[in-house]
Amino acid sequence: xxxxxxxxxxxxxxxxxxxxxxxxxxxxxxxxxxxxxxxxxxxxxxxxxxxxxxxxxxxxxxxxxxxxxxxxxxxxxxxxxxxxxxxxxxxxxxxxxxxxxxxxxxxxxxxxxxxxxxxxxxxxxxxxxxxxxxxxxxxxxxxxxxxxxxxxxxxxxxxxxxxxxx
Amino acid sequence: xxxxxxxxxxxxxxxxxxxxxxxxxxxxxxxxxxxxxxxxxxxxxxxxxxxxxxxxxxxxxxxxxxxxxxxxxxxxxxxxxxxxxxxxxxxxxxxxxxxxxxxxxxxxxxxxxxxxxxxxxxxxxxxxxxxxxxxxxxxxxxxxxxxxxxxxxxxxxxxxxxxxxxxxxxxxxxxxxxxxxxxxxxxxxxxxxxxxxxxxxxxxxxxxxxxxxxxxxxxxxxxxxxxxxxxxxxxxxxxxxxxxxxxxxxxxxxxxxxxxxxxxxxxxxxxxxxxxxxxxxxxxxxxxxxxxxxxxxxxxxxxxxxxxxxxxxxxxxxxxxxxxxxxxxxxxxxxxxxxxxxxxxxxxxxxxxxxxxxxxxxxxxxxxxxxxxxxxxxxxxxxxxxxxxxxxxxxxxxxxxxxxxxxxxxxxxxxxxxxxxxxxxxxxxxxxxxxxxxxxxxxxxxxx
Numbered sequence: 001x002x003x004x005x006x007x008x009x010x011x012x013x014x015x016x017x018x019x020x021x022x023x024x025x026x027x028x029x030x031x032x033x034x035x036x037x038x039x040x041x042x043x044x045x046x047x048x049x050x051x052x053x054x055x056x057x058x059x060x061x062x063x064x065x066x067x068x069x070x071x072x073x074x075x076x077x078x079x080x081x082x083x084x085x086x087x088x089x090x091x092x093x094x095x096x097x098x099x100x101x102x103x104x105x106x107x108x109x110x111x112x113x114x115x116x117x118x119x120x121x122x123x124x125x126x127x128x129x130x131x132x133x134x135x136x137x138x139x140x141x142x143x144x145x146x147x148x149x150x151x152x153x154x155x156x157x158x159x160x161x162x163x164x165x166x
Numbered sequence: 167x168x169x170x171x172x173x174x175x176x177x178x179x180x181x182x183x184x185x186x187x188x189x190x191x192x193x194x195x196x197x198x199x200x201x202x203x204x205x206x207x208x209x210x211x212x213x214x215x216x217x218x219x220x221x222x223x224x225x226x227x228x229x230x231x232x233x234x235x236x237x238x239x240x241x242x243x244x245x246x247x248x249x250x251x252x253x254x255x256x257x258x259x260x261x262x263x264x265x266x267x268x269x270x271x272x273x274x275x276x277x278x279x280x281x282x283x284x285x286x287x288x289x290x291x292x293x294x295x296x297x298x299x300x301x302x303x304x305x306x307x308x309x310x311x312x313x314x315x316x317x318x319x320x321x322x323x324x325x326x327x328x329x330x331x332x333x334x335x336x337x338x339x340x341x342x343x344x345x346x347x348x349x350x351x352x353x354x355x356x357x358x359x360x361x362x363x364x365x366x367x368x369x370x371x372x373x374x375x376x377x378x379x380x381x382x383x384x385x386x387x388x389x390x391x392x393x394x395x396x397x398x399x400x401x402x403x404x405x406x407x408x409x410x411x412x413x414x415x416x417x418x419x420x421x422x423x424x425x426x427x428x429x430x431x432x433x434x435x436x437x438x439x440x441x442x443x444x445x446x447x448x449x450x451x452x453x454x455x456x457x458x459x460x461x462x463x464x465x466x467x468x469x470x471x472x473x474x475x476x477x478x479x480x481x482x483x484x485x486x487x488x489x490x491x492x493x494x495x496x497x498x499x500x501x502x503x504x505x506x507x508x509x510x511x512x513x514x515x516x517x518x519x520x521x522x523x524x525x526x527x528x529x530x531x532x533x534x535x536x537x538x539x540x541x542x543x544x545x546x547x548x549x550x551x552x553x554x555x556x557x558x559x560x561x562x563x564x565x566x567x568x569x570x571x572x573x574x575x576x577x578x579x580x581x582x583x584x585x586x587x588x589x590x591x592x593x594x595x596x597x598x599x600x601x602x603x604x605x606x607x608x609x610x611x612x613x614x
Contacts (some may be wrong), residue, residue: 007548007560007580087595098555100548100584102591106598107544133544133565162598 008092008100015081015092022142025122026073030066037062082140087162089129089155091138101138106162107131111152115145127151178243182285185305186233190226192279197222232256242303248321250290252301262301268292269322270429270453272315276308276420286311290318291453312422319409319424334407337485338478340471345399348473349392351440353531358387399472404482411486413470425470429453430486431566432573433470434536435479442533447479448472451486452566483537489522490537497527503557504577517562517575517586522597524564524590526575536573538566540597546587550580562586 040062044055075095083090092100112128119125125148129138143151201222240254250264273289280286287304288311306314349355400417410426432452441447449470470486471479483490495518504512510530518525523537543564550560560583561576578586 007550007584009584088591096552098548098550100587101545102547102587103545104543104591104595104598106595131544131565132567134567135547135563135565136545137547138545162595 008098010081011083011085011090015083018077018080018082018140018142019124019144020077021122021124023074023077025118025124025142026077027070029118030069030073034066037066077142080141084151084154089138091129091140099137101136103129103131103136103138104162105155105158108155108159111155111159113148113152125149127155129155178241180241181237181303182305182307182310183237184283184285185237186230188280188283188285188305189233190230192277193229194226194279197226244317244321250318250321252303264290264292264301266318266322269318269426271426272318272424274308274311274315274422276416278418280305281420284308288314288318315422315424316409319426323409323426334405334412336403336405337411337482338404338471338474340399340402340473342400345402345473346392346396348441348446349395351444352438353440355392356440395472399469402472404471406485411470411482415472425451425453425486427486430539431542432536432538433483433487433490434534434572435483435492437529437533439531441473445476446473447476449474449479449483487523487537487539489520489525489539492518492525492527492535495520495525497525498578498582500575500577501557501559501579504559507553507557507559508577512577515575515577517578519586519590519593524573524593526564526573528574528576538564538573540590540593542566543590543594543597546590546594548583548587550583554580560584562590564590 041055041059044050044058072095076093079095079098080091080093082092087106088102088104090100090102092098109130109132112130113125114128115125123145124142125145126139126141127143127148128140130136140151201219235256236254239256239259240252242250242252245251245263248266250266250269252260252262252264254260254262270291273291274286275289276286284307285305286308287302288306290301290303292299292301303311303314397417399415402413402415405412405414407424410424410429413421413423413425415421430451430453434450434452436448436450437446438448450468451470452468471482474482480491489495497516497518500508500512500515504515508515511528514528514530514533516527518527523539524543525535525537527533527535544567545565547563547565548560549563554560554577558580559577560580561574562578562583563575564573566573575583575586
């Protein structure tokens with residue numbers, strides 16, 4: 001459906017996409033839930049007091065959920081995009097609930113760069129823009145550290161040129 | 167001791183010496199209540215009444231002594247850079263510095279006890295959402311407090327500090343009878359009265375006395391709510407002065423609030439169902455830094471007019487912000503398909519914009535119309551949930567610094583939502599360039 005996607009079309013050729021390393025990092029984080037899940041399976045499989053049919057049902061349901069989350073991470077990361085225009089920055093994300101945020105450079109109060117332990121291990125960084133409005137949610141995760149630092153410096157420089165009061 | 171020498175020589179000022187007494191007196195009701203509970207019964211827990219009395223006197227004395235020390239350490243002044251500074255603290259020292267170009271508003275409050283002895287406190291608000299953004303200077307005589315307010319606003323507005331107090335012109339006073347009538351004629355009052363009637367009927371039919379207790383609550387809550395708002399908004403006066411709109415209100419605790427025109431982030435008009443029949447409306451303003459304070463302060467500070475007929479509301483809103491007359495806008499109504507995504511309010515949903523403001527309309531029983539100046543737009547967002555996606559719709563949101571006014575245009579055709587968002591971001595950037603409201607009393611710079 002062409003008309004629907006018009007609302008979230010990139011301003012230029014295409015959205016700048018984020019690193020696919022984020023998919024791996026998020027999937028690794030997801031895999032941590034496998035540890036308690038293994039324990040649960042083991043208990044269901046070996047405890048003789050539990051009816052035998054429960055184990056395969058739980059196994060199939062939990063594996064299906066796991067696979068769905070695995071697949072969703074990939075789609076969600078691919079849905080992320082950003083674009084720098086002359087006067088503002090655009091960030092889009094989301095699959096079910098699609099969002100597109102436009103932040104004029106003159107409105108930026110500060111730019112955050114964060115990287116958690118798993119992110120650092122994979123070499124990715126999150127850039128977050130803050131304005132004076134608490135409702136503004138402009139986050140770009142999964143950027144290469146060099147790209148992220150460059151982006152931050154560019155944004156800060158443009159914000160400085162156009163800074164305004166509240 | 168060096169502090170005292172400074173205070174005498176460098177324009178540092180102290181609050182009124184009566185301050186510690188007023189602070190102790192404000193906590194007196196609790197002490198008296200305790201006294202009443204225990205001494206009345208001749209002591210408690212084996213301690214004789216006289217001992218309890220002694221303990222209370224001791225507590226009051228200690229509180230007073232500490233309040234005295236605090237008073238001694240609290241000084242405020244304007245420093246060489248023109249910033250407002252407050253030093254305070256006995257055990258922990260605190261030095262605060264407020265950039266006046268970031269000042270959001272000044273409030274003069276008279277709590278009941280302070281009012282009895284002619285004292286007032288001055289609240290200085292800077293931008294920010296946490297409780298840290300407000301500094302309170304307590305207590306000053308009413309005249310000193312009003313002079314301090316005038317000085318702060320004059321300096322913030324960029325005119326000389328010894329400019330005479332801005333003269334004011336009263337625009338509107340909400341009549342007491344009208345306020346009571348309007349507060350009673352709201353859907354919430356009727357809803358709770360209905361519940362009360364049902365409870366009475368049921369308890370009469372079943373013959374059980376238990377229902378009567380509930381009646382006290384359901385009948386009491388609307389009365390209490392009306393009474394609360396009545397004492398808060400009693401004698402609500404709006405006056406115009408060069409440093410902004412002055413709002414004065416309150417029956418027991420008198421407050422006076424100045425809203426500088428350049429600090430208004432958004433204006434909203436709210437019309438409950440019954441008020442619409444009479445053409446009455448409540449007007450809200452969103453200010454940066456107005457998000458903190460106690461709950462009654464929160465309610466009151468967002469309100470520009472508790473209730474007024476439309477023409478008055480329009481006139482007063484126009485004094486703060488151009489473009490707030492809904493009739494002058496050409497409204498873009500929502501897509502007909504929005505009746506599936508917003509079944510109750512789709513007929514009301516609309517957005518509009520002109521050279522000054524972006525506006526949105528919505529609501530089912532209670533209608534809401536909100537306006538945000540382009541120069542106050544912080545960011546713009548297009549949102550599309552799964553249902554809207556299926557219908558080919560999207561919502562456009564305009565973000566401002568927090569407050570009681572939300573500007574959301576729901577149920578737009580998706581492509582139009584994106585176009586509105588793009589244009590609004592451009593208008594925000596454009597308006598920001600010409601914005602000089604930070605120093606709102608200075609004449610505009612000569613264009614070359």
